[in-house]
Structure formats: C-alpha cells, structure tokens
Amino acid sequence: METTNNVKTSSQIPRIGDKAPNFEAESTFGPLQLEDFKGSWLVFFSHPADFTPVCTTEFIEFAKNYEKLRKLNCELLGLSIDSIFSHISWVRNIEEKFGVKIPFPIIVDLDASVANLYGMIMPGDSNTETSRCVFVIDPDGKIRAMIYYPLTTGRNIDEIIRLVQALQTTDKHTVATPANWRPGEKVIVPPPRSQEAAQERMNQDYDCVDWYFCKKSLEKD
Amino acid sequence: MACIDKDGNITRSAELMLLAAVEPNDIETIIRECGLAPFRVRSGLRELEKVGLIQMKGNLYQVTPMGIEKLEGKLSH
Structure with a gap:
C-alpha cells in the first residue's frame, strides 16, 4: 500500500474465480454490503469522477440498459472517489439535463477503501481517480470476469450485457x-x-x- | 441513514418494508410484497433493525411498536 496525493493505492487486484471481497459502504441508496446482492448477478463498476463527460455517457447507457440487465437477474453498482453530495447532485443533473434517471446505487468511496480492495486505482493512469473497471460477480459472490478501461475510453455497455449472457449460458449448459x-x-x-x-x-x-x-x-x- | 431522513421521517421504501412486516414475515415474502430489488430490502431491513423500527424473531421480521408509530405518523399525513 502506498500513499500518493492523500489517496492510498494498493497493487492488490482480485482475480477471476476469487470470492469477491465483501465491503460495507455508503451509497446513493443508503449503506450497502456486497452480500446484499447475493442471489443476483452483479456488474460492479468504477468510474473516474462525477460530473465528467465520458462517465456521464456511460451512466446514461447503463441506465438505459438497466431493465435488460434486471431481466437477466443482474444488478448494477457504481463507485467513485466522490462524496455522497457529489453523487446525488450528479445523478440529479443527469436526470435534469439528459432526462435519464439513474436507477442503481453508486458507492461513496472517499477513502478509496473499496477501490483498493478491488484494485480499481491504476497509478499509471491516475493516482486520485478510479479507472473504468468492471467486475462481473455471480450469485454466489464469485468474480467471473473483469474488464479494465483507461480514463479516456468509455465502455461498451452492450458488450458487458453480452458478457453476462455468455457467463449465464456457460453455467446453464x-x-x-x-x-x-x-x-x-x-x-x-x-x-x-x-x-x-x-x-x-x-x-x-x-x-x-x-x-x-x-x-x-x-x-x- | 437511507430509510430515515434527518427530520426522523421514514422514506417510501422504508414504509413499504415496514408495511410488509406488520405481520411477521420472512425476507422472501417482504421482497415480494415490497416489489423492491432484493439488495434494497436486505440493506433496508438491516438499517430499520439498527434504528429499532423492525426486529427479528428467528428468521422472521416484524415491525416494533416504534415502527408502528412511524407508520401511523406517515399514514396520517
């Protein structure tokens, strides 16, 4: 664990097949534990910061595809190193400016404790922000897939849905x-x-x- | 605290959970009756239990007298 610009970063990254590390954190839906999602698939993702354009496009696309994911018994959970007031304000701004309601919770991780559990900070990309990480966690709490994108590049939400469908198909058949x-x-x-x-x-x-x-x-x- | 605001009022989701637990119910029944995502019910029940509005008896959840008061206050508005 090293400290840069007051944000502690860890080189620890969970691996595919590992049990997803549990946590308890404040979120836009109140306090949440990872274990609250047991029984559902979960796409747990980080974004660099609220009120940034690429992240805004990603959140809009995640929101538009939320019902499709729910039909796959899959929930969404976001995270960034921002305050609860920033998250609330940004979510309200997205609804006001883009007409899109964000229907899933966003974790408040000001001390980067959850980000470090999941290796979401890439010091070569940014010391103070989480990269665009995606962890697909199955109903038993096991990490089944991981995707990492840099700050500059928005993720393909359709691919994330396809990934969940592929994993579910593998399990079923x-x-x-x-x-x-x-x-x-x-x-x-x-x-x-x-x-x-x-x-x-x-x-x-x-x-x-x-x-x-x-x-x-x-x-x- | 997501289920109670700073003025002590319960939120809509908390109200739904309390109503679903007026009679002792297991978590699956409460999830079904609330129509909320299971993760929201699990986290919400944990918070409601912490503030004394709901209690667990075995594997069943039931509203406490304080929870009933909150519900009556909400419903009278």
Missing part, C-alpha cells in the same frame, strides 16, 4: 461461447479429454470442423 457470440447462436462444446471421447465426438450430432472444434445449437437440448 456447460458450454463455452465463441468470439462475438450472441444469444441464439451456436455454442462451443467443450473439447474431449480422451482419444475415445474424441472419436465418439465425431459421431455425435454436432457441427464439427475437427474433433476439438465442435459447435451445437442449444435448441437441441
């Missing part, structure tokens, strides 16, 4: 998903782990290019 996969498209059948299984694979009703590369439609299940 024990399959993998190919590049650019979209719901309804063919999925990857996990490669066989023995010669016998490889031979049998070729005789199954899959769309196989070779023994290790087989796809199938989920509708057949």
